[in-house]
Amino acid sequence: MSPKPEKHYAERIGWLRAAVLGANDGIVSTASLLVGVAAAQVAHNEILIAGVAGLVAGAMSMAAGEYVSVSSQADTEKADLDREREELSTNNKFERDELTEIYMKRGLDAKLAAQVSEQLMAHDALGAHARDELGLTEIHTARPFQAAWTSAVTFALGAALPLLVAWLFPGQMLIPWIAGSSLVFLAAMGGVAARVGGANMLIGAVRVAFWGALAMAATALIGWLFGTNPA
Numbered sequence: 284m285s286p287k288p289e290k291h292y293a294e295r296i297g298w299l300r301a302a303v304l305g306a307n308d309g310i311v312s313t314a315s316l317l318v319g320v321a322a323a324q325v326a327h328n329e330i331l332i333a334g335v336a337g338l339v340a341g342a343m344s345m346a347a348g349e350y351v352s353v354s355s356q357a358d359t360e361k362a363d364l365d366r367e368r369e370e371l372s373t374n375n376k377f378e379r380d381e382l383t384e385i386y387m388k389r390g391l392d393a394k395l396a397a398q399v400s401e402q403l404m405a406h407d408a409l410g411a412h413a414r415d416e417l418g419l420t421e422i423h424t425a426r427p428f429q430a431a432w433t434s435a436v437t438f439a440l441g442a443a444l445p446l447l448v449a450w451l452f453p454g455q456m457l458i459p460w461i462a463g464s465s466l467v468f469l470a471a472m473g474g475v476a477a478r479v480g481g482a483n484m485l486i487g488a489v490r491v492a493f494w495g496a497l498a499m500a501a502t503a504l505i506g507w508l509f510g511t512n513p514a
């Protein structure tokens with residue numbers, strides 16, 4: 284029986300990172316917003332309106348930010364590939380020598396390196412240079428729409444958690460419920476992200492929960508200081 288191929292985390296890193304960051308942002312920014320507004324002693328429906336507005340604003344800005352940054356990455360990749368294509372058509376010998384050198388640096392002897400670059404360039408010259416010279420692989424190809432959507436949707440899903448808690452627990456218990464449940468959500472997200480990325484779960488959980496707690500404490504203080512009638 285042929286051995287099972289080992290799992291690599293790199294394949295999951297791309298979309299996982301965007302998904303977890305989006306959801307964490309959603310939880311932290313919306314929970315902090317809700318806690319801050321609630322600390323200002325406003326009516327329950329005003330707290331919910333602020334939360335929904337925060338969810339929509341946050342999701343749109345995440346999408347816009349990701350789209351713009353990943354699009355400029357895509358532009359850079361395309362410009363690099365265009366230049367490489369040009370080089371290959373005008374300077375083929377130089378390009379082949381360049382590739383040979385790359386393989387020698389990776390440990391191949393001169394003769395084998397020359398053979399490998401010759402065969403790979405005969406098979407797919409641009410592909411070989413894109414992968415081995417520019418470091419562009421299928422996994423890391425920039426996909427602006429995918430990144431924008433992933434961020435917007437995961438932000439909204441993250442933000443919906445404290446919003447749901449705010450809706451379910453009006454009154455005096457609202458702030459403790461939002462703060463407590465959001466810290467549990469954040470710790471769970473941090474732990475899962477660390478686990479899938481092959482890192483220590485506890486450290487991942489504590490790190491995310493710490494910053495979430497700090498953000499909620501800061502907005503609660505501001506809400507309390509500038510609120511309508513602090514108790």
Ligand SMILES: [Zn+2]
Pocket residue numbers: 367370378381412416
């Ligand atoms: Zn090249």
